[in-house]
Amino acid sequence: MTDRHYQRSCVWLRRDLRILDNPALYHACDASEAVVALYVVPAEQWQQYHKSPIQADLIRRTLVHLRSELAQLNVPLVVLQAGSFAEQRALVQQCIGQWRIDALFASREYEVDEVARDNALQHDIEGNLDLHWFDDRCIIKPNSVLNGSAQPYKVFTPFSKAWLKELHSVGWQCLGRPQQMPKLITDIDDSTLPLCSLEADSWPYAGADSSAYAADGQEVIAQLRQFSAERAARYRADRDFPAIDGTSVLSPYLAIGSLSARQCLARLSHDHGSPWELAEGAKTWLTELIWREFYQHVMVAWPHVCKDKAFKPDYEAIPWTNDGQLFDSWCRGETGFPLVDAAMRQLNQTGWMHNRLRMIVASFLCKDLLIDWRWGERYFMSKLVDGDFAANNGGWQWAASTGTDAAPYFRIFNPETQSKRFDDKGLFIQQYVEQLRGLEAKLLHQAGAGGNYLPAVVDHKERRQMCLELYQQSLKKEAG
Ligand SMILES: Cc1cc2nc3c(=O)[nH]c(=O)nc-3n(C[C@H](O)[C@H](O)[C@H](O)COP(=O)(O)OP(=O)(O)OC[C@H]3O[C@@H](n4cnc5c(N)ncnc54)[C@H](O)[C@@H]3O)c2cc1C
Structure with missing residues (x-):
């Protein structure tokens, strides 16, 4: 053109x-x-x-x-x-x-x-x-990564391999700035149009301050460059530990499109080599970008996920208990489970939550509190600065085991074990749960923090059993 x-x-x-x-x-x-x-x-x-x-x-x-x-x-x-x-x-x-x-x-x-x-x-x-x-929105457009039977993939690993192959055959291009300068239009008549002011006070959807995140495109690019140069190589080792600054925190920009996934790939390639020959750290980061693409492709191939439906219809019949009080305690970060509470407070205070914690709190809501994943999905959307339908729905359905390539229903995170594994010194917990500052690390991970904190709203062992029964019964019913 x-x-x-x-x-x-x-x-x-x-x-x-x-x-x-x-x-x-x-x-x-x-x-x-x-x-x-x-x-x-x-x-x-x-x-x-x-x-x-x-x-x-x-x-x-x-x-x-x-x-x-x-x-x-x-x-x-x-x-x-x-x-x-x-x-x-x-x-x-x-x-x-x-x-x-x-x-x-x-x-x-x-x-x-x-x-x-x-x-x-x-x-x-x-x-x-x-x-x-x-x-x-994607580096490789939806409907173009297909299996041998020309069908979209339901499982991530083969999707990811086929995605890389497709990238190899079609290539990708970052366009840079527009090359041509148009003539200025001076007669735009907007007098009869409902103009929207960009002042914070008159913005029609107000109520939060996003100033912790970059709005200037150049600053966004600077953050991408800095992550790629300084942290991408360590991404595989650091990415699961919320107390470490190990991930890019570029999701807010990818969600609203102030950054493109192609720009991420181009920078990664510039610093670390071709997408097919990356070393472990950078390769793992590229895999996350491919997860992002996977969920977009899934949404296009199975649009029923946009209509409040489980990807797997068999899982529609789970009789969630949907206890409003338990839900409120989860939303406020007052469940008595220190890492879950710290994570929810991070979300409520900053609009962002670390991926490991998203998996933990989502599993906790569905499998410990026995609350419908859609309640959590909506709450996340209402708080996340990086809210993106496909990624959020994919993440929730993964955690609830209702989605494509999801965690099996009997995989239930133990919040205490996760806490010891991913926040062993309790640094992240203490950053967000003031009441627990100064407490010895070994007590920090327990529900109720060994009597030093809010009482736990549920007993994990008991709820685990209830959860297994709930899933088993509803799946049996569906099969019968
Ligand atoms: C329950 C749940 C809900 C989620 N909701 C969202 C959401 O609304 N918006 C969103 O962008 N991500 C969502 N994610 C995915 C992931 O948690 C975030 O993308 C990631 O934490 C963003 O931080 P980052 O930019 O530092 O990611 P990095 O680790 O630096 O990854 C780079 C980019 O890859 C993409 N990405 C990484 N992991 C995933 C993933 N698992 N699925 C899809 N894309 C991924 C993101 O665009 C991210 O910015 C959700 C995950 C779960 C488990």
Whole structure:
């Protein structure tokens, strides 16, 4: 796409909030005399999806930076406010008409409601203008990593091998900054549009401060570079210990698209060699990026996971006890299990939680508290700065054993053993649970911390047994 054959194009930004390696923006600039960028906040829709206020705030701050970076490219950014996806779509159509747009450029989103919105838009405007969709969320696009029977993979390890093979055959490219500078449009009429201010006070989805996370694209890239240069080589050794700064904490940026997975791969390759020949640390980090792709591909191949359904239908019948008080104690980080509580407090205070801890608290909610994984999935979405439907749903269904390539139902984490193994000195626990500071490490891991803390809300041994019976009974019923 090199001829400038459009007079005016519109880039509808979604989860691709960046200048570098943004295919929709890059190609719009390449192919058009003038370009305008649009972002539409669907505030009520976000509420329905339990989007966390902290992620919404990160999006707002990222848009502030993006607006000035886009201005340097002569691309004005218009931010509008809608309620639902239907209103969002209608507004995009209104802008197209009002601004005399002759091509729309956008990156695909793969969740079912988003796909339905885009199909409806395509249906309404096809023929009136050109639509260019880009697969930006994954390095290898969904539906293109298939097994010998041309079916999508349900199991991660063969997926990962096939993914690397596919990468080898199709390659990947990081686009960098747009090469062409469009002419500045000076007559954008937005007087009749519901403009959305990027001031914190007027943002339609307020309530949290994301200032601990980078909103400036250059700072995000600096964090990627620093992780790759200084910590990726030790990733395999350090990644499971929450008291160590061993993982990248790039998930907030990958979730909103202020960073692309291709940029991560390019940096890793630049510092550590080709993706097929990486040493252990960097290779393990790449495997995590492939997990991210796996869950996106699973969601596209089995969209029922977007509709509150277990990946494995047999596991729909588990009679969760769903005790509201136990759920509240888990949400507040007051279960009496020190590591679980420290983890939940990390989530509540920072919007982020270490992966090892996500696995532990998710297993604890489902298999010790016997609460439906969907309750936890929603709570996570409402708090996480990196909330991403596919990764979150995949993680929860893995922990509850209802998902693709999930932990078997009889694998039940013992919170005390996990605590001794992954936080042996109790440094992480003491960082988040003030009451336990100064207590000797060997007491820190026990439920109730040996009488020095909140009483444990359940007895792990007892609940383990109950959990096994619950799963066994419901699976037997399904089989019968
Ligand atoms: C119950 C549960 C819920 C989760 N919810 C989310 C979520 O909403 N959003 C989210 O991005 N991740 C989620 N994860 C996956 C993982 O915990 C986070 O991606 C990771 O902790 C982010 O920290 P990081 O950036 O330091 O990761 P790193 O260890 O540095 O990994 C690099 C990147 O790979 C991706 N990644 C790593 N592990 C996984 C994984 N298991 N599944 C999918 N992608 C992965 C992330 O994009 C991450 O930023 C969840 C995991 C579990 C068990």
